[in-house]
Amino acid sequence: MFSDRKITTCVFKKYLTLVFVFFCYISVNAQEVPGVVVAKAIKGSYVASPAIAILPDGSYVVSHDRYGVLYKNEPRVTVIYRSVDKGVTWSKQGEVSEMYWASLFVNENALYLLGTRGSIGDVVISKSTDKGKTWTTNHTQDKGLLFKGRYHTAPTAVVKHNGRVWKAYEEDPDSKNTRRFEALVISAPEKSDLLNAKNWQRSNGIVFDTTWLNARLPIWREGNMVVAPNGDLIDLIRLETRQKPKDTYKLHGIAEGMLRYEVAGKLAVSPDGKKMSFDTKTGLVHFPGAETKFTVRYDPVSKKYWSLVNKITANKPGSSFKTLPNNQRNVVMLTSSPDLVNWTEHTKVLRWNEGKTTTMEDKYAFQYLDFVFDGGDIIAVSRTAWNSINYHDSNYITFHRFKNFRTMTMADSPADLADTTN
Numbered sequence: 001m002f003s004d005r006k007i008t009t010c011v012f013k014k015y016l017t018l019v020f021v022f023f024c025y026i027s028v029n030a031q032e033v034p035g036v037v038v039a040k041a042i043k044g045s046y047v048a049s050p051a052i053a054i055l056p057d058g059s060y061v062v063s064h065d066r067y068g069v070l071y072k073n074e075p076r077v078t079v080i081y082r083s084v085d086k087g088v089t090w091s092k093q094g095e096v097s098e099m100y101w102a103s104l105f106v107n108e109n110a111l112y113l114l115g116t117r118g119s120i121g122d123v124v125i126s127k128s129t130d131k132g133k134t135w136t137t138n139h140t141q142d143k144g145l146l147f148k149g150r151y152h153t154a155p156t157a158v159v160k161h162n163g164r165v166w167k168a169y170e171e172d173p174d175s176k177n178t179r180r181f182e183a184l185v186i187s188a189p190e191k192s193d194l195l196n197a198k199n200w201q202r203s204n205g206i207v208f209d210t211t212w213l214n215a216r217l218p219i220w221r222e223g224n225m226v227v228a229p230n231g232d233l234i235d236l237i238r239l240e241t242r243q244k245p246k247d248t249y250k251l252h253g254i255a256e257g258m259l260r261y262e263v264a265g266k267l268a269v270s271p272d273g274k275k276m277s278f279d280t281k282t283g284l285v286h287f288p289g290a291e292t293k294f295t296v297r298y299d300p301v302s303k304k305y306w307s308l309v310n311k312i313t314a315n316k317p318g319s320s321f322k323t324l325p326n327n328q329r330n331v332v333m334l335t336s337s338p339d340l341v342n343w344t345e346h347t348k349v350l351r352w353n354e355g356k357t358t359t360m361e362d363k364y365a366f367q368y369l370d371f372v373f374d375g376g377d378i379i380a381v382s383r384t385a386w387n388s389i390n391y392h393d394s395n396y397i398t399f400h401r402f403k404n405f406r407t408m409t410m411a412d413s414p415a416d417l418a419d420t421t422n
Contacts, residue, residue: 033386034350034366034417035398038062038081038090044070046393049078050381051155051370053104055111059084061093061132062381063113063155064397065100076100076118080132087379087399093132098139099124105158107165107190114158116151120172123147123186127195141197149173152181154222154293155370161227163190164273168223168235171205181221182207183237183265187273203276206267208239212280213255213263216242220265224296226305229339233269235276236340239290242326249317255284261312261325264290266340285341288333291326293368296340302406304336308349308369308380314357322359329365329391330358332382334408348413349402350382352421358391364421365391366398378402387421 041047045068052062060083065076078099081090096102102115111128113135123146124138138144152170159166165188170181182205192199208220223237241260243249250256255263264287268277289309296307311333318324332350337343348354352364364385371380380400388395402408 032420033384033396033398035382035384035400036087036090037396038381038399039064039079039397041066041068041395042070044068046388046395047397048383048394049101049155049368050383050397051102051104051113052372052379052381052399053106053111054372054374054379055082055106055131056109057131059131060087060379060399061104061111062090062397062399063102063104064381064383065102068393076121078102078113078115080113080128080135082132083399087401090399094128094134096126096135099126101153101155103153103155103158103167105165107160107194112158112194114167115155116153120150120152120178122149123151123153123169125194136195142195144195146186146197146200147202150175152221154368156222156224156293156295157226157297159225159227159233160190161233162271164188165190165194166225166233166269166273168225168237169202170221170223173205179217179219180207181219183220183223183235183267184276185223185225185233185235185269185273201273203269203274206276206278208265212253212284213239213241214244214247214252215240216244216247222293223265223267224294225269226296226298226340233271233273234340235265235267235269236285236287236296237265237267238293239263239265239284240326241291242324243317254280258284258286259315261291261315262286262288286343288335288343288345292329295370297372299373299406302336304338305340306334306336306371306373306378306405308371308378309333309335310367311345311348313355316357318357322361323357325357327360327362327391328358329367330354330356330362332366332369334378334402334405345410346405347408347410349400349408351413351416353418354416356418360390360392362391363388364417365394367391367394374401376404376406378405 102113223235292310368383384396385394
């Protein structure tokens, strides 16, 4: 009798344990991913570099690449999705092999991906005439191989201006001195065969001079081509400004008086696209979110430039490398500027644990956002880490719509999502 009771008690305890584990599983998975999930990483991989465009028929297309041990020995691949219901649902269209860090854009009713062959590699372009299902290869100079070498970029804006297509790139020419990025621009006539390398040209490259800024490793990368109010071409570029060990937190030199982690580079491009230059007096500008990749686009309705940036909300010296403010990708701010110099922060469109000094170990982030205007709305895609291995290695590509963006204020900021993940 006693033995039966003991067995029954053990079985009951196991049952309670299973129930507890089940409800813990349900609780964890109830942390609903913000936005609409376009793609989810599978085990052993991560998703990154989202880009978005609107096709002539009004449908949306999104692309992203992937990385991780699962794809360690495979060619870099970009995956394409399409939505015919304004972003409510998404279906996979196709894949483009040997395409990475690519921008999506439409030209002459065709869809293009413009990126690199790998994380550092040849500049390549592919074309689709069936809404992203099939794509041209990019192996020869008359079929998509534009420049051979060690190039780098990100899904930033492709701009059309004065009859040409423009895109910012960086070159890392010395394999023994990596990440010594030289900013440059490539361009081609809009109505030319964009798959043919003969139609493209590039400017000179400019490397960041470490004497311009007191930072640990000041480098610029992931530049944005924009047309200034006076018609000049500008490369507004991300700039890393982590402080040196034992160095003052305040900036000096041509960035004196600016807030560390909120300084971007501004390079001028000649009208013919052959020369890029940097003014050592005016070439660094205040830009919220300059520490992380951003996209800048011009809105002719408001006559302003807009961007979705990672706003650092705990901007103070870190006690260690892990707690430096550059780890903060947990707040996305909508910003605008009439002149690419003076920026207004309008509203926080996404936020998780705002004000927290985040570290690499934090598992939530919204980063590398790309966006386009859709009437009175902004539609955007995010490289989202949601209960991932860490904030950097994202497990989702998510779609978001920000309605009536031109009139949004701080009062429109949504609730902090930290409560949903506790």
